[in-house]
Amino acid sequence: MATKIHRGTARLTARGSLTRARIIAGATDLVYDQGVAGTSLDDIMAATGTSKSQLYHYFADKDALILEVIRNQLAKIIAGQGTELRAARSWDGLQRWRDHVVESTRATGGVGGCPLGSLSSELADRSESARRVLAACFAEWEEYLLDGFRAMRADGELSQDADPQSLATAVMAALQGGLLLSQASHDVQPLELALDMALGHVRRYRPED
Template sequence: MTTAPRLTAKGRATRDRIVAAATDLIAVRGVAGLSLDEVRRAAEVSGSQLYHYFDGKQALIRAVITRQATAGPSPEIGALDSQEALRAWADAAIEYQERDRGVGGCTLGSLAGELAVGDDEARAELSSGFLSWQGILREGLAAMCDRGDLRADADLDELALALLAALAGGNVLSRTMRTTDPLRAALDAALARVASFAP
């Protein structure tokens, strides 16, 4: 796998542009339909520039996984440490699906659907990304518990996993069925589960 230590600011910007272009193309075509020539044209870089940062399609896909995992489950919303914040997070996820008419962009869930079987390295990286997202959700729930907004008997790991599964599973069904109904139902159920532990 290609790594890019000690990149200049210009080099980081070029590499980020390549990864962003690949992310956008995967959202439309999927991993199987990703063409390095299309990435090169979309990012407006030469072939030598692309291969300077990535030694092939697999290395670029790994960078996309890292980018999406680093964004977290709620890139536009702050800490998920209240019922209101969790509702806003769910609403934002639903709005994102509605805006894209159920296509839903390039998410860890969509990447997992294509890469989790047959590519152990990608599966491990995706799993690590999902665990990171679960940790972010758990931190918010822990803050709620510390404030007394959730009862002490709440299983924070289970609740965080339920929220994450609702997001990922709901996104996959919504992309497949071209409606946000599955995502809305899954997130509403997960939020109701969290709310059930209110004192």
Template structure:
């Protein structure tokens, strides 16, 4: 019996393609997009040039876009089930601890989609579109959590959920950037402490609202 084919690839082919994407993601996290060549990917995955272009006919650009899409999916999945809850302060704290553990587990204080955005958003519109989807989905889920908290009176109803969610994302990315040279978590923790204080602050005392 021949191997089942879906979407133009066999199961084995999809597994090989995914292995290439994951190996490239690790290389990019270490060396950046410019520091990652197709020869590096071939050496890391033990694939031939023809095999690499079979899965990624568009070459490096297509491969980087696949990495951007996968990294976004991985980041969101790593935050579950807490990201889909965020209905109590306990669930927000559990989400925060899980997110910090995720970044620590990467072996360095860097956000894969944050790093890709800094490197690619201004130069590759197609890659930027994949990254924008990840950022928008993340912000939307955080904003949904803010709305749940507003419904129970835990967060001021006058606050703008989307702006609060964006401030949390900004704290995460800024905290990670400052954590990188320190090789420690405390800058990220300090940034999130400030974001937490903002979530608890009434709108009349400065909670972000949309004019």
């Protein structure tokens, strides 16, 4: 795996680390429900029980806090998919990851979509710093798939002419498109179709027995 995205934090006391983490967690929940534009610093202070001086002690401004919200959403996604993503190094493992994502989306009816996708729609064209962090987060998520496809090619489960990077990007694009349409329709079927189409494309590179 490539170097992960690190949070730029100075040395904090244990109490300071907990306070900072509480602010990020509270802001993450509010932004998920209300969007960035609909969430004020006053909202975050009220939800997390912090003062203005505390907030500005840990974050230079709202933009700096939102960058941490983006990173925190990635951490939550990886925590939810990590076991399946790390095991997606074979055809069976790849199918289990697909099934996990579909069933997780079915459980919510598609409500909420992809947190990173929603943040990208709101911020990517308005904030260059946010766009860069979003792109890095998507790349980190995608790299789990990339590592899996590299392993499959090395193990002979993908032909040598397969391009793991292109396959990983195609699957990630299908995932994002499927999640968006499932969010709009509150129906998991678009996600199922998108992932099955993407994995069907990957299977084109499966060596014949």
